[in-house]
Amino acid sequence: MAMTISELAKGAAVGVETVRFYQRKGLLDDPRPSHSGRQGRRHYGAEDLRRLRFVRSAQSAGFTLAEIAELLALDASQDRPRARAMARSRLEAIDQEIARLEAARQSLRKLAGECAKGDAGPCPIIAAFEA
Incomplete structure (x- = not known):
């Protein structure tokens, strides 16, 4: 299921600028095609929506953006002791x-x-x- 940036934002109950902000901070991938050098349309999937919702939930719990980035890295490395x-x-x-x-x-x-x-x-x- 491919989503546009506005559909992704709506699915996580955030604004499009919030998605772009998280991309600039490295918390979300920017899926624009960069090989052609042109500005392309962004297409997102279910994993992007899951990650965006995680970022919002972690922020609501009081984690800073730096801590959220660390948690995402810990998830990829499966470092549960540090996450705990x-x-x-x-x-x-x-x-x-x-x-x-x-x-x-x-x-x-x-x-x-x-x-x-x-x-x-x-x-x-x-x-x-x-x-």
Whole structure:
């Protein structure tokens, strides 16, 4: 099943420019015929769509483009121990971000409660962020 770049982009729910960006970064192949020196039409297959979806999912999980490139290389070399180590490291970073967000939520909840106690004096929410 050959797809155009717009069909590939639509299949992964991204824009055409996103596909081109990933190609420039080396995360996706650019299948244009280059032997003639002319700009040709791109034709993509199911593997290209699978790879594009992987890149988007890995980005959503917080991996950087460099890490995604490394994961793709690890997949080709079947280096699962390194892939697991990268996943564990990303999980640790996510856990730290969750802890930071939970602390921020608790602080805001406390400030909102203090603010609701009355209208006299400075707003505790604004005062807290000015400090």
